[in-house]
Amino acid sequence: MDYDIKDIKLSEKGKLRMEWAEQSMPVLRLIKKRFKKEKPLAGVRISACLHVTTETANLMDALKAGGADVVLCASNPLSTQDDVAATLVDHYQIATFAIKGEDNKTYYKHIQSALAHKPMITMDDGADLVSTILSEQKQLIPNLIGGTEETTTGVIRLRSMAQKGVLKFPVISVNDASTKHFFDNRYGTGQSTLDGVLRATNRMVAGSTVVVAGYGWCGRGIAMRAAGMGGNVIVTEIDPLKAIEAVMDGYRVMPMSEAAKIGDFFITVTGDIKVIRKEHFEVMKDGAIVCNSGHFNVEIDIPALEKLSKRKRTIREFVDEYTLSDGRKVNLLGEGRLINLASAEGHPSSVMDMSFANQALSAEYLVQQHKNLEKKVYPVPPKIDAEIARLKLEGMGVKIDKLTKEQEKYLASWEMGT
CATH class of the missing domain: 3.40.50.720 (NAD(P)-binding Rossmann-like Domain)
Known part of the structure; x- marks a missing residue:
């Protein structure tokens, strides 16, 4: 397995931090459990360009549990947690290309390393994978069934690509999910x-x-x-x-x-x-x-x-x-x-739980529905968004009301007035 990280000896520290993060990620845990049983991503090559944090590591683990062949590179030269990169390589055998403080030359070299995986799905945090494919690696396009995007900045870039007719495969805007931007961003x-x-x-x-x-x-x-x-x-x-x-x-x-x-x-x-x-x-x-x-x-x-x-x-x-x-x-x-x-560790894991649940379920959706999708930016399907919210409440031990039959009838009718 090829990889480029700072120090493999940091892996034990990263493993403990990864376990700490997982304790606050109940939704992703439930998805991982189902993925491990059903293998919805079996045989799917995924190249991810994300912040290499403890939360991202748990997403990579969940994708691998679902059968995916995953490669990860950093989406920002300063966002990598070196101990986490070491853990992914050492404990999870996930090829990782990320070093905190890497220069621009190394950053883009790592992107090329991730794309050498010949992905079927891209996972982006800023659209660097997609933009590199469209500008330098067009031979990869026939392999691709779709991608996901995590950030507002990346979605802006992707919508510009779609508007100009240069986007060559569907991309799901994870950032637009209510369970992402309402919580992760805010x-x-x-x-x-x-x-x-x-x-x-x-x-x-x-x-x-x-x-x-x-x-x-x-x-x-x-x-x-x-x-x-x-x-x-x-x-x-x-x-x-x-x-x-x-x-x-x-x-x-x-x-x-x-x-x-x-x-x-x-x-x-x-x-x-x-x-x-x-x-x-x-x-x-x-x-x-x-x-x-x-x-x-x-x-x-x-x-x-x-x-x-x-x-x-x-x-x-x-x-x-x-x-x-x-x-x-x-x-x-x-x-x-x-x-x-x-200078810090990024978002708390309890928030990233919902964001990365969106990533995992969007990847599954692309595998199931890519033949029916056009070459444009799509929102996360509302059913996925709602299911993640339901699972999050369940994980938090919070219960909510349900409509009565009478209330459902009232909301669906127009005859009843004051």
């Missing part, structure tokens, strides 16, 4: 982003001004958690509806040009490019802390920051201090990459 990103910021800086949020760029589900979660810790939250937006929602949720809303002057922490989570730019760095407070929790490291214009700076030093792990020409300092966290995975 509660997972909200908690793990603040966790990453605090681990990197050990600075006080209470009493600080926290600027959140973007008020999608991730931005909502970050703003909620920052406010809960006593932060004074400012939201920047381009969408008037989301801006109104942020105001009604109790936050100040203003352009980044104004927020840049008063923010202590800046967190981008838009999925777009150059959200914090040269003109914003030029007016920031001395000691401002800037980070990103969107998928790619393009939201902060790092080249502009470097041009403005006369000196750069790594003052703490994951903290690069840039001294500007006038002596002010701007601190960039995690090289502008996903701070919740660069």
